[in-house]
Amino acid sequence: MSQYVLDQTWEGEKERLESIAALTDPATVRYLEALGVKEGWRCAEVGAGAGSIARWLCEHVGASGRVVAVDIDTRFIEMLDYSNLEVRRQNIVSEPLEEGLYDLVHVKILLLHLREREQVLQQLVAALRPGGTLLVEESDIRSIQTCYPPSPLLSKSGAAIASLFERGGVDSAYGLKLLPAVAKTGLKNLGSDCQLSAIQCGSPQSITLSLTLEHLSSKIIQMGLMSQQEVEAALQALRQPSETMIYTPITVSVWGQRA
Ligand SMILES: C[S@@+](CC[C@H](N)C(=O)[O-])C[C@H]1O[C@@H](n2cnc3c(N)ncnc32)[C@H](O)[C@@H]1O
Numbered sequence: 115m116s117q118y119v120l121d122q123t124w125e126g127e128k129e130r131l132e133s134i135a136a137l138t139d140p141a142t143v144r145y146l147e148a149l150g151v152k153e154g155w156r157c158a159e160v161g162a163g164a165g166s167i168a169r170w171l172c173e174h175v176g177a178s179g180r181v182v183a184v185d186i187d188t189r190f191i192e193m194l195d196y197s198n199l200e201v202r203r204q205n206i207v208s209e210p211l212e213e214g215l216y217d218l219v220h221v222k223i224l225l226l227h228l229r230e231r232e233q234v235l236q237q238l239v240a241a242l243r244p245g246g247t248l249l250v251e252e253s254d255i256r257s258i259q260t261c262y263p264p265s266p267l268l269s270k271s272g273a274a275i276a277s278l279f280e281r282g283g284v285d286s287a288y289g290l291k292l293l294p295a296v297a298k299t300g301l302k303n304l305g306s307d308c309q310l311s312a313i314q315c316g317s318p319q320s321i322t323l324s325l326t327l328e329h330l331s332s333k334i335i336q337m338g339l340m341s342q343q344e345v346e347a348a349l350q351a352l353r354q355p356s357e358t359m360i361y362t363p364i365t366v367s368v369w370g371q372r373a
Contacts, residue, residue, distance in 0.1 A: 118186065118227055119227065119278070119279055119282035119283075119284055119330075120227075120329060120330075121329070122186075122187040122189075124329050126325050126328065126329065127329070128164060128189075128190055129321075129325060130322065130325040130326060130329060131163040131164035131190065132164045132166075133321045133322040133325060134163065134164075134223065134322055135163065135164055135166040135167070136318075136319075137311070137319060137322055137362060138222065138223070138251070138309065138365055139166050139167065139170075141251075141307070141309045141365070141367065142167055142220075142222060142249075142251060142367070143167075143170060145249055145251075145307070145367055145369060146167075146170070146171075146174075146218075146220070146249065149218070149247050149249060149369060151171065151174050151175065151218060152174070152175070153174075153175060153176040153178055153179060154175065154176065154178040154179050155171075155174075155175045155179045155217040155218055156175075156179060156180045156182075156215060156216050156217050156218075156243075157171045157175060157179070157180070157181045157182070157216060157217060157218040157219070157220065158181075158182045158183075158184065158211055158216050158218070158219045158220070158238075158241060159171060159181060159182070159183045159184065159220050159221075160184045160185075160206050160211070160219065160220070160221040160224060160238065161184070161185055161206070161221055161222065161223070161224030162183040162184060162185045162188075162190075162191045163185065163190065163191075164190045164191075165183065165190050165191040165193070165194050167220060167222070168181055168183040168191055168194060168199060169194055169196070171218075171220075172194070172196035172198050172199050173196075175198060176198070177197070177198060179198055180198055180200065181196070181198055181199050181200070182200045182202060182211070182216075183199060183200070183201050183202070184202045184204045184206060184211070185202075185203065185204075186203065186204070186205050187203075188201050188202070188203040206224075206228075206234055206237070207228055207230045207233075207234060210234075210237040210240070210241070211237065211238070211241035212241060213240045213241060214240070214241070214242070214243050214244075215241060215242075215243055216241050216242055216243060216246050217242075217243060217245075217246050217247065218246065218247050218248075218249065219238045219239075219241050219242055219246070219247075219248050219249075220248075220249045220250075220251075221238060221249075221250050221251070222250075222251040222252075222365075223251065223252060223253055223365070224252075225250065225252050225288060225292075226252050226253060226255075226284055226285050226286065226288035226289070227279075227283075227284050228283075229283045231285065231288065231295075232295060232298075235250070235295060235296065235299060236299060238250070239299045239300070239301060239372065242371075242372040243372070244372055244373065245371060245372060245373075246371065246372050247369060247370070247371050247372075248296070248301060248369060248370055248371075248372075249367065249368075249369045250292065250296060250367070250368050250369075251365055251366065251367040251368075252288045252289045252292050252365070252366055253286075253288070253289045253363035253364060253365050253366070254286070254287050254288065254289030254290045254363060254364040254366065255272075255275065255276055255279065255286045255289075255363040255364075256272075256276060256286055256287060257310060257361040257362070257363055257364050258272035258275065258276070258323060258360065258361060258362065258363055259272035259273050259276070260272075260360070260361045261315075261358055261359060261360040261361070262358070262359050263357070263358060265351065265358060267344060267347055267348050267351060268315075268348060268351055268352070268358070268360060270340060270344065270348070271327055271340065271344070271345070271348035271352075272360075273339075274330075274334045274339035274340050275326060275327060275330060275334070277339055278330055278333055278334055278337065278339060281337070289308070289363070289364055289365065289366035290364075290366065292306075292366045292368050293306045293366070293368050296368045296370055297370075299370075300373070301370030301371060301372060301373075302370060302371050302372075302373050303370055303371045304368065304369070304370040305368070305369050305370070306366065306367060306368045306369070307366075307367050308364055308365060308366045308367065309364070309365045309367070310361060310362060310364045310365075311361070311362045312359045312360070312361055312362075313359065313360060313361075313362055314355070314356070314357070314358070314359055315351060315352055315353075315354065315355070315356045315358040315359075315360060316352075316353060316354050316355030316356055317355070319362070320352050320353070320360065322362070323352050323360065323362070324349055324352040324353050327345065327348060327349055327352065328349060331345045331349075
């Protein structure tokens with residue numbers, strides 16, 4: 115069974131999840147609006163993290179709708195206070211959603227972490243009612259090795275994060291494979307898009323990268339992927355305002371409808 119590589123008890127995890135949401139939610143909201151989320155919809159938000167999209171869904175499906183927010187760590191979604199929200203502490207690999215029930219199932223930056231990603235994708239599709247919509251958004255994290263002016267240190271830290279993830283069963287290129295994977299499930303009316311930002315080191319947007327490196331730093335050092343001095347220098351380079359531009363992970367978004 116999949117083991118989530120990131121340690122949820124890490125003190126900075128809420129801030130890290132919020133920074134991922136700040137970077138990726140604007141596009142997610144655009145897709146959700148275009149997909150027509152409306153009052154009365156029954157939605158599932160899987161791997162809900164800090165809960166920003168669960169909150170958006172609760173506010174858009176109204177009192178007649180329902181939002182089921184699932185995560186193996188529900189500390190942050192439990193802080194949300196909506197009468198139409200149901201929080202479930204649930205491992206989506208071993209405890210699938212109910213079949214044939216949901217108008218919308220949304221999942222973002224989760225499947226790449228799961229060895230059973232294709233099986234889970236099938237289960238998410240099975241959870242849709244006929245005509246229901248799946249929106250799945252997954253990253254290709256290889257892009258974080260690219261910066262300008264070139265920095266061997268930042269490229270090394272990006273490669274170390276990808277390598278550590280891969281050793282833990284993460285598919286760091288899953289974003290690129292997402293559309294064919296969703297097409298295989300038989301969903302109709304497929305669409306896709308992707309988001310990639312070039313961000314400046316030291317800007318508020320670069321915090322996701324520095325927090326992820328900080329979070330993984332002891333494992334990266336233990337595995338000999340970088341020395342302690344290199345990790346410290348890379349963290350400083352990511353946090354200190356400079357002219358250096360670095361790519362975020364590419365987030366690929368795919369949607370489709372159950373026949
Ligand atoms: C990278 S975060 C993404 C959070 C959120 N979807 C977002 O994009 O901001 C992945 C989330 O999935 C949760 N998670 C990891 N493995 C899971 C599993 N097997 N079942 C349910 N949730 C899981 C983690 O606890 C974490 O909150």
